[in-house]
Amino acid sequence: MIWVDADACPNAIKDILFRAAERARVEVVLVANQWVRTPPSRFVRSMQVAGGPDVADGEIVERMRAGDLVVTADIPLAARVVDKGGQALDPRGEMYTADTIAQRLSMRNFMDELRGAGVQTGGPSTLHPRDRQAFANALDRWLAQRPAAP
Template sequence: MSDGAARAAQVWVDADACPGPVKEIVFRAAERARVQVTLVANQWLRTPPSRFIRAMQVQGGYDAADDAIAERATTGDLVVTQDIPLAARVLANGADAVDPRGERFTADTIAERLSMRNFMDELRGAGVQTGGPAAFNARDRQAFANQLDRWLAARR
């Protein structure tokens, strides 16, 4: 902020591929904890009426939403994403990052996660069927809610 005032920490959601139940958890937390939440996507998103929740539609290509989040997320913010390169970028900015299944990305684990992601991309590029992620389930939803609650508690 240009006037030198401290900006409150906020939650950024990489919303294009974020499961609906995770968005609902974030929406409820925004109201309960009075924390600003911004969903970023390259398509129009419906959000509940709230002074704490907004959607940002970005134009452009493949990484436009990731770029918008990486440019804005700073120390103290939380980014919800399953995109490992985006998680690495926001960690470098001092933000926290968690995936929709509740797994935190950390400075200690991000290099290994990037390496495994790149390896799997190479396998897929060579025609190897690697399968996709397991279906999102109640345990994933609870793990995410727990991580969000921890982040909210730490910011108080």
């Protein structure tokens, strides 16, 4: 199963996930604190949760199972997913691992401290076609290694 932290997931990435759901017959659940439009599909659904910080993250972690994939750019959520035995994939195609998540958390916390001190750190760069391709390739690798559905 694929869980999507959908509040900030780029539409281009959602489109890749929608096509993959149909092609690979894998369930994709978009979790957000607002309604997210999904195409008509028996493999794709949306789950709206209450507003508030980390509510969608908590719902994803509670419902996911070991081996599930979670699509998120949220580093703390990715760390929780990896700790629970899931796999976390950034919308730019980076698969978070137990080896890389500590470094990513440390960098995120450092940037958070800078922003808290008033330093302008800027936001993420625009999603480029190469990022979409990297995401699609990582998703395809995950789909290929997962056990076949009964």
